[in-house]
Amino acid sequence: MADFDAKLTGLTAEILRDAVQVYDTSEMEQWLAGYDPVLTAWRGDMTGGFPGLTGGFTALTGGFPTIGPDTVGTAVSLKKVFRLPGRLPGVRLPAAAELPALARSATLMSQLEALASWLGHRGRQVTETDQLSDADAAAAARRIGVHTEYLPYLWEYALSARWLELEDEPDGSRTWAVLGRTAYRWADRDDAGALYVWSVVFASVLARVLEVAASLDPAAARKLNFQGQGVVVAMMLFLAKGAELPRKEVSDLIKDGAIGERPRRRARRAWDGWVRAHGDPALWLLRELATLRAVTVRDSGDGMVALTPLALWALRRQLRQEAIEIPVLPATVARMQAVHLVALADAVGEAEFDAAAASWVAARGQDQASRELLAFAAFSGSQSRLAAVNLVRKFGIGAHLAWRDAMQRPELRGYARIALTMMAADLPESSLPLVLDPDPDDLAWVATDLLALACGDEMPNRRQVAAQFAEAVPPGEESWIFGLMSHSSHPDVARLLTVLGRHHPDRRLARDARRAARAATRNRTAARAERIPARSGGR
DSSP states (O other): OHHHHHHHHHHHHHHHHHHHHHSOHHHHHHHHTTTOGGGGGOOSOOOOOOOOOOOOOOOOOSOOOOOOTTTTTOOOOHHHHTTOOSBOOOEEOOOGGGHHHHHHTOHHHHHHHHHHHHHTTTOEEEOTTSOOOHHHHHHHHHHHTSOGGGHHHHHHHHHHTTSEEEEEOTTSSOEEEEEOHHHHHHHTTOHHHHHHHHHHHHHHHHHHHHHHHHHTSHHHHTTOOOTTHHHHHHHHHHHSGGGEEEHHHHHHHHHHHHHOSSOOHHHHHHHHHHHHHHOOHHHHHHHHHHHTTSEEEOSSTTOEEEEOHHHHHHHHHHHHTTTOBOOEEOSSGGGOOHHHHHHHTTTSOHHHHHHHHHHHHHHHOHHHHHHHHHHHHHTSOHHHHHHHHHHHHTTGGGGHHHHHHHTTOHHHHHHHHHHHHHHGGGSOGGGOOOOOOOOHHHHHHHHHHHHHHHHOSSSOOHHHHHHHHHHHSOTTOHHHHHHHHHTOOOTTHHHHHHHHHHHOSOHHHHHHHHHHHHHHHHHHHHHHHHTSOOOOSOO
16 A cells, blocks of 8 residues: 555655645735635645655564364454455456356365265364374375375364364263364365355455464474464565565565564574574465465565465455455456556556556547546545546546546645646647635635645554645645635545544644634534525415
């Protein structure tokens, strides 16, 4: 998300620079005079931009609640642990009917099927440590087609995912491993059941693979923390642009989680010793996830690691259960609407987005594409509106008719006036559209949209609000901006000013923002009252 936010930051600075030329100082002073006394004191330009909106998500490196045979299905709040917002970028998924076949084709699921077949309906007796005897382990490994050394991993996945369950005899003398509920559900060949079971196994692999590795050499792992590192990797991949990261970044994530970002010398030695003896833990994690068809790893270049559609589906499903909105984007450009194209910019890399946008526009033509994007922008939030406006601005004069019509929309009129004025020199005189007289509300809408990027969250970081607000508003012009916004018809202006008033660390600015918020509420109430016809004296 940080890359996309940085692009919007650059766009805000560009719009503000253009606004200086279109809404020049002398002109604005004339039509602001008398509008609000505090606004007449304004002197200065509007060249301030926004800093990069890094946002970011805190990567947990110190453990994560595990998913075991007694806790499968327990809600682990990824939203709280990773400090996620209420909305995340969309994901591109194939048709739902394609996913079950992908799940069934995973090698790891075939191995679990073979384990269930070997176990049979009667099950097998296990040792006091809930493991197979050496003889049974060797027989199971032969039946499944894996090395005996690998069986502890498969066994742990099966127990964690309830593919197998442990049952004691009534007298407690013996314990048996028997088929569990997920194994039976998988055997039903129901598509919904297959996806559910795959997602449970996926969670088990993320939670257990490195822990099993550590348990096989406890002395070497004593000073390392492998708990939960698989979950961290999966979430960082999900949150990354295009749902992929270089393999080295994945390795660094696990290393930082295992020894800390500021490790002591003993922890570094323990890590180096582990890698010498067992190899990079990231490679083993990725190999297991690839066997499950949860990730792909490129052999060339940076060895980019990407989540597969199955993993994206499973993680989105989990996050949606925690009330996080994550739109699904069509897998093909032909099925995209304007809302999908705008959301795609936040979900994939620049090259992939540029190719998709070019194809989308070519299929419609610049005029129709502009109209669809601006129609979406008019009913969108600040971030989506800016992204859609940015796309249309790139069309140049090919969008001038759409911009002319957008002058009728208060949400877009400020952007339209800027765009039309900037392109006027490139248009034939006969096609110059009528540009309406400037209205303070035009620029107020633009200013409110731009400031919403800095402090649009209900609970923003106070330092971040201060830094971004200082970049967005020239020093000394805060009262003018607040006064302008207080008269805006923008539906979010009162809420935004309230957030500024609560969270800006400068007491004077916070007080002015609160006053402007109250004024915005009064102005909107008065405007609504003016639209209500007076009641006649009699009935």
